Amino acid sequence: MKKYQGYLIDLDGTMYRGKEKIEEASHFVKALYDKKIPYLFVTNNSSRTPQQVAQKLRDFGIPTLDEQVFTTSNATANYIYDYKPEAKIYVIGEEGIRTALLEKGFELVEEGADVVVSGIDRSISYEKLALGAINIRNGARFISTNGDIAIPTERGLLPGNGSLTSVLTVSTETQPTFIGKPEKVIMEQALKVLGVPREETLMVGDNYHTDIKAGMNAGMDTLLVHTGVTTKAHLETYEEQPTYTVDSLEEWIEKI
Amino acid sequence: MKKYQGYLIDLDGTMYRGKEKIEEASHFVKALYDKKIPYLFVTNNSSRTPQQVAQKLRDFGIPTLDEQVFTTSNATANYIYDYKPEAKIYVIGEEGIRTALLEKGFELVEEGADVVVSGIDRSISYEKLALGAINIRNGARFISTNGDIAIPTERGLLPGNGSLTSVLTVSTETQPTFIGKPEKVIMEQALKVLGVPREETLMVGDNYHTDIKAGMNAGMDTLLVHTGVTTKAHLETYEEQPTYTVDSLEEWIEKI
Structure with missing residues (x-):
């Protein structure tokens, strides 16, 4: 069994489920920490800053530095x-993406944007969508943080950013560039931040269509854990399989 | 030249352009009125009531009874x-659709809807979209007043209902039933309200993809007028052509 020199790790469904901790996941990360194996959390969540996400992980007892969280907003x-x-950027979105763009030195505008x-954005409004459409029709490049169609919540599956993005896609007849998983874009950047060669790095996640596909698209080995979205029954129906599959990350600790 | 016994007529781009009157269009309608030829205005605008639309037409000097306006909200x-x-209906929308549903006796609800x-809705919010998604995922039938991707305004083309509808389509992976032009649904109902056989009725409009396609889908003859969306250059590229084409409705008056 190959020993991996680095790990890229998903969050929701892998480290926790909403507000509920996954105990075995924290044992797994502690084992990485104890063995000094580099790891980086990679998330499609564009609403929160890396600092906020890292604090949540620490609150769950998962050893995490702020720099060990890489969001689609960073990417x-x-x-x-x-x-x-x-x-010049016109942005629809919450604190995470706004902070990432401002920290990178970009000017945020409502008119004359080069990029939308x-x-x-859970404060979405018609006016925000209208400004997005006008800027794209005037030639701005169209970029979306991620294509997730739904967000799991206590109330059920609510509209995700992929569905909000579709308002501008349909209205302007322009396809966006997506950045988050399963796209290669976020993975290539995450590998660079992690600083471990891709062939020595394992991508770990619960969602076949985002996490595992992202690993595959980046040419990495992948580990699917059945603590979140993708069930065994669903997984069987997919042609291309993850490199490894476990029921819980506890099972993987001996392989670190 | 065939004499038509009834007319279905589009509004924006055909009778007026936004707040601007199209003078020849009012001459055309006055000629129908003088010759006692039945006519009905058919619109994809779900935001206003037939009374509000009829008043706008009368303000432009176009003879119109409230009952001569048939909106996609009615349909x-x-x-x-x-x-x-x-x-029980959960509705996202403005005054026109709400009034039409309430006048028909429907109960409007937020939870447990049979139909979404x-x-x-230019007061769209994430909460409205979330309630739509939850109801559809719980089994409600999904209906959209119309699929227009954009609305022409003084500011440019802004998101139309077809693009807002796509949030729920993408998020729930459920296709809606569309009611408005170019669908047959609204046309069949409009023909019934007009009370003239379809083979004796002419569909008049400026937009090939909505008005003319709607007429074709309903098996009617069609008249495209070049005072709105569809240019001659665009029209040439379409395989199936309207029955007739004019630059202005003034040209058609002698054929009434």
Whole structure:
């Protein structure tokens, strides 16, 4: 059995379920920590800052530095910086994406944008969507933090950023560039931050369509854990299988 | 040249452009009125009541009774009544669709809906979309007043109801039933209200993809007028052509 030199790890469904801790997951991370194996949490959540996410993990007893959280907001800001460092950006989204863009030095505007960014925004309004549509029709590049169609909550599955993004896609007949999992964009950046070669790194997550596909798209080995979205019954129906599958991350500790 | 015994007529781009009157269009309607030819205005606008729309037309000097305006809100209310007269409805939308559903006797609810209706709502919020998604995931039938992707305004093309509807389509992976043009649903009902056989009725409009397609889908003859959306250059590229084409409705008056 191969020993991996680094880990990229999903959060919701892998480390916790909403507000509920997954005990075995914290044992797993503690084992990585004790053996000094580098790990980085990679999340499609664009609404919160890495500091906020890291604090949540620490509250669950999971050893995490702020720098060990890499969000799709970080990836989006880096991506736009590579595309056009002086870009003026019109953003629909919450604190996480706004903070990431401002920290990268971008100017946020309502008119004359070079780039429109769509992230989850639970204060969405028609005026915000209208400004997005006008900027895209005027030639702004269209980028979406992630294509998740739904967000699991206590009330059930609520609209995710992929569904909000579709308002602008349909209205302007323009396809966005998606940044988050399962896209390669966020994974390539996360590997660089982790600093371990991709062939030595394992991608760990509960969702076949985002986490495992992201690992596959980045040419990495993958570990699917059945503590979240993807059931065994569903997994059987997919042609391309993860490198490894476990019921709980406790099972993996001996392989670290 | 065939003499038509009845007319179905589009509004925006055909009778007026936003707040601007199209003078020749009012001459055309006055000629219908003088010759006692039945006509009915058919609109995808779900935001206003027939009374409000008729008043706008009268303000432009176009002879119109309230009963001569048939909106996609009317068609939606009728369609749901045929499907389930006692349906509980969760509606996203403005005054026009709400009034049409209430006048038809439906109960509007937030939970436990049999039907979710999506109409243009410029006070859209995440909570409204969340309630729509929850009801559809709980089994409610999903109906959309119309699929227009954009609304022409002084500020440019803003998101139309088809793009707002896509949030629920994408998030719940459920296709809605669309009611408005180019669908047959609204046309069949409009023909019944007009009371003239379809082969004796002409559909008049400026938009190939909504008005003319709607006429074609209902098996009617069609007249495209180049005072709105569809240009001659665009029209040339479409395989199936309208029965007739004019630059202005003034040209058609002698054929009434």
